[in-house]
Amino acid sequence: MKFILLSFLSLSIVFFTACSTKRVYEPEDTVGDWSKYGDIDDDIIDITADAALLDNRKVLSKTGTIEIEVLEDYRILASNDGWILSSTIDGNLKLQNIDDTKVVEDFELKKTIAAANVDGDVLAVLFADNEMALYSISTKKLLLRFQGGETIAVDSRIVNPYFLNDLVIFPTLDGKVVIINEPEKKKLRTSIVSSEDNFNNVIYLDIIDSKIVAATAYKLLSMSQKESREKYEIRNVAYDDNNIYLTTKQGELVSLTPDLQLNAKLKFPFAHFLGLIIYQENVYILEKEGYLIKAPLDLSTFSVYDVDVDEGFVFIGDTNFYVADGYISVE
DSSP states (O other), X not given: OHHHHHHHHHHHHHHHHHTTTOOOOOOSOOOOBOOOXXXXXXXXXXXXXXXXXXXXXXXXXXXXXXXXXXXXXXXEEEEETTEEEXXXXXXXXXXXXXXXXXXXXXXXXXXXXXXXXXXXXEEEEEETTSEEEEEETTTOOEEEEEEOOOOSOOOSOXXXXXXXXTXXXXXXXXXXXXXXXXXXXXXXXXXXXXXXXXXXXXXXXXXXXXXXXXXXXXXXXXXSXXXXXXXXXXXXXXXXXXXXXXXXXXXXXXXXXXXXXXXXXXXXXXXXXXXXXXXXXXXXXXXXXXXXXXXXXXXXXXXXEEOOOOSSOEEEOSSEEEETXXXXXXX
C-alpha cells in the first residue's frame, strides 16, 4: 500500500544515513542469559496491533496461534470478537469466524483499508484515505461515513477502531481521535492527539481508568471531560491496572498516571526498544541489540538479561515477545 511503503522508505533512508555514526545500547553488566524461549516454526510476515500473520498463512494472536488460514493476497487486519479480519489492497475485506471456520463474511469496499474491527453486527473500517465508515455485517449496508483529514505518509503502526458500549472510537491517520455514537449514527467529538505533518497517525488507543488514552509517535493524550497531553517521542505503550508505561526513542522507560503525571523514569542510553510487556509485578522491555530489561512497576531498579534477537517482524503478545520464527517468554 502506498502510504505504508512511504513509511518504510522514509525510515530506511533515516537508518542508512545515520548508521555510520549510530551508537548502540551497552549495559554495564548483565545478569546472564534469559532462559525462557520457544519456537513458532514459521516466520512472521505481517503484523498489526493485535495480530500477526505467519508464512504458513496462520494467524498469531496475543494469546497464541489460531488455526485459521488467511488467503494469499490478503493482509491481516485484526483478531477480535471471534473473527479474523483480513483484506486485499483493492478493498476486499474478509471476516473468518474463529469458532466455525465455515462462517465467512465478505465485503467489497473497493479501496485500500488501513484498519478495521468488529463488535456484534457492526464492522468499523478506517480506509487508507482516512475515511471512517460503519457497516452492518448481516446486511452489508453502509451505516455511517465520515471523511478525515488528508495524510501523505503514515507510521506503519496503525491502530484498529475501538468499541466502547454504544461508542465507536476511531484513531485516525492524521493524529486525531473521533468518537461516534453508533445507534444514533452521529459524531460526538473529535480530539487532536498531535499535529505533525507526516507519520502522525495514532499508534496506541485504549481505555484506562475511564479515560481514553491515545498516542502518536509524538504525543500522548488522556481524555475524559478534560484533555491532557504530554510530548514524548514514543516507541511503545502499555498499562497495568494503575499506570501507563511507555518507552521513548531517547531510551527512556517512563511511568505515568492515567492523568499523565510522571511517576518515575529510567534511562538506557542509546537503547532501541522493540517491545514492552507488563506481567504481574514487572515491566519487561526487549532491546534491539539482544537484551531483555526487567524492572518492578515502581521502576526503582532494573536487571538486564542477554537474549537472542533475530532480524524480522516483532509482535507483542500478552506474555511473549514474538520475533521472526521464535518467541521470548516473560511468564
